[in-house]
Amino acid sequence: MTKPIQFTQAIRSWMDVFMHRSMRGWGRYAKSTGLSMPQFSIMMQLHYRGACGMSKVSEGFDITPAAASQLVDKLVHNGLIQRVEDPHDRRAKLLSITDKGRDLVLEGIEERYRWVDELAGKLTAEERAQVSEALNIITRVAQELESEPVQHHP
Amino acid sequence: MTKPIQFTQAIRSWMDVFMHRSMRGWGRYAKSTGLSMPQFSIMMQLHYRGACGMSKVSEGFDITPAAASQLVDKLVHNGLIQRVEDPHDRRAKLLSITDKGRDLVLEGIEERYRWVDELAGKLTAEERAQVSEALNIITRVAQELESEPVQHHP
DNA sequence: GTATAAAGTTAAGCCAACTTAACTAACAAG
DNA sequence: CTTGTTAGTTAAGTTGGCTTAACTTTATAC
Numbered sequence: 001m002t003k004p005i006q007f008t009q010a011i012r013s014w015m016d017v018f019m020h021r022s023m024r025g026w027g028r029y030a031k032s033t034g035l036s037m038p039q040f041s042i043m044m045q046l047h048y049r050g051a052c053g054m055s056k057v058s059e060g061f062d063i064t065p066a067a068a069s070q071l072v073d074k075l076v077h078n079g080l081i082q083r084v085e086d087p088h089d090r091r092a093k094l095l096s097i098t099d100k101g102r103d104l105v106l107e108g109i110e111e112r113y114r115w116v117d118e119l120a121g122k123l124t125a126e127e128r129a130q131v132s133e134a135l136n137i138i139t140r141v142a143q144e145l146e147s148e149p150v151q152h153h154p
Numbered sequence: 155m156t157k158p159i160q161f162t163q164a165i166r167s168w169m170d171v172f173m174h175r176s177m178r179g180w181g182r183y184a185k186s187t188g189l190s191m192p193q194f195s196i197m198m199q200l201h202y203r204g205a206c207g208m209s210k211v212s213e214g215f216d217i218t219p220a221a222a223s224q225l226v227d228k229l230v231h232n233g234l235i236q237r238v239e240d241p242h243d244r245r246a247k248l249l250s251i252t253d254k255g256r257d258l259v260l261e262g263i264e265e266r267y268r269w270v271d272e273l274a275g276k277l278t279a280e281e282r283a284q285v286s287e288a289l290n291i292i293t294r295v296a297q298e299l300e301s302e303p304v305q306h307h308p
Numbered sequence: 309g310t311a312t313a314a315a316g317t318t319a320a321g322c323c324a325a326c327t328t329a330a331c332t333a334a335c336a337a338g
Numbered sequence: 339c340t341t342g343t344t345a346g347t348t349a350a351g352t353t354g355g356c357t358t359a360a361c362t363t364t365a366t367a368c
Binding site: 053054055058065066068069070073086089090091092093 | 314315316317318319
């Protein structure tokens with residue numbers, strides 16, 4: 001029988017090496033685009049989660065609506081995101097990523113992926129199959145966890 | 155036969171869900187410690203890479219020596235890291251993490267791990283075994299890649 | 309309809325990170 | 339020993355993200 005501790009150890013080791021590597025490339029690329037990290041993060045959120053209002057931004061990043069408004073302003077001026085009136089509620093705004101913004105985000109993601117492709121090249125075909133299967137398992141479970149209601153500390 | 159594209163897809167999906175989740179917890183914790191992100195990053199580097207001089211910090215984070223000196227100053231004043239003269243070169247300083255600093259970093263890492271433990275709980279024993287094995291494979295390969303000389307763009 | 313709440317913006321100001329420039333101290337070469 | 343280089347610090351000033359406070363506009367409740 002496989003003890004849980006074994007799994008824990010395996011995934012922690014992987015996280016350490018992966019995070020280390022991934023963060024470095026991410027920060028480097030964010031800097032090269034001329035965007036600050038908060039700005040880059042907003043772009044990422046819009047790309048992964050789709051269009052949303054200002055309130056989602058300020059809540060998601062734990063900043064005041066004023067701060068969110070100012071950050072978004074800069075991105076709009078740079079043509080990276082679009083801000084239009086929500087037709088269902090004229091007080092609200094709908095933020096969405098533009099083609100230019102999407103290109104920028106996708107290139108950043110590619111940057112991270114390059115390392116992974118290198119990694120794939122060092123594996124045998126059987127190893128790749130084995131790893132693929134395992135990753136599919138934890139990805140599925142992780143997504144299930146994500147969609148569950150999140151508990152906030154008081 | 156397993157095509158490389160299959161592996162690539164599996165690992166990219168995992169990266170997406172993992173990064174998303176992990177970054178959130180990381181940022182949240184860094185904020186709760188009262189440290190800024192650059193300060194927190196320096197702590198992480200000292201923890202993972204061990205003691206080093208100021209120059210390694212300024213190079214590693216792509217900032218001027220002046221900026222590094224000021225950041226380190228704050229961490230030293232907070233008792234999180236130690237700055238002593240290098241006995242081999244009295245111009246240089248040796249930076250190392252203190253017990254207090256290590257506790258802080260370790261707790262931040264724990265924070266990230268908590269989610270993974272939750273994830274482990276949702277797997278069967280067989281799945282855990284399968285995933286462990288696969289992760290060990292890519293961790294080993296990733297570490298090999300890390301230790302190879304890094305190529306810098308001109 | 310009027311009052312209250314909600315979504316966002318604008319303005320003023322604070323603070324941390326960063327830069328450049330000028331500096332000190334220690335090593336290295338001749 | 340003097341000249342030049344390397345490691346790091348200090349000071350002054352800039353910038354960007356953030357906050358609070360006051361405001362506009364639209365929706366909602368009674």
